[in-house]
Amino acid sequence: MPFRDTLQTIVQGVEGGFGAIIMGYDGIEIDTYVRADSGFDVQLLAVEYATVLKEVKNTVDVLKSGELEEVTIATGRYRILVRAVNDEFFVVLMMSSDGNYGKGRYLLKREVPALLAGLQ
Numbered sequence: 001m002p003f004r005d006t007l008q009t010i011v012q013g014v015e016g017g018f019g020a021i022i023m024g025y026d027g028i029e030i031d032t033y034v035r036a037d038s039g040f041d042v043q044l045l046a047v048e049y050a051t052v053l054k055e056v057k058n059t060v061d062v063l064k065s066g067e068l069e070e071v072t073i074a075t076g077r078y079r080i081l082v083r084a085v086n087d088e089f090f091v092v093l094m095m096s097s098d099g100n101y102g103k104g105r106y107l108l109k110r111e112v113p114a115l116l117a118g119l120q
Helices: 003-010 042-063 102-118
Strands: 015-026 029-034 072-076 078-084 089-096
Touching: 003 015, 003 029, 003 089, 003 102, 015 042, 015 072, 029 042, 029 072, 042 078, 042 089, 072 102, 089 102
Parallel strands: none
Antiparallel strands: 015 029, 015 089, 072 078, 078 089
């Protein structure tokens, strides 16, 4: 699957990355890649955050501040990087809090065109 290959490229390309998922703002998963040793429920996390992201997207629309591009959620243990693919879909990279945040952002931005092409 082209999505899985792209998601794997993102996860394996960043230190501390352990999973990535592309999904719709409605919470429906398109594809996922998770490192076998992660021990983390990427799908559950993405579904729970999809609701929050939908509200953030709606707020951005109401404020007419441009298209939503990126959201980061940082906790004591994890960094959740979200990048909009288009108006309907987004990609999430899950990584450890000590992972390479800048490289994760770069890889998400770099790979969005490949994900978008797969959605056409």
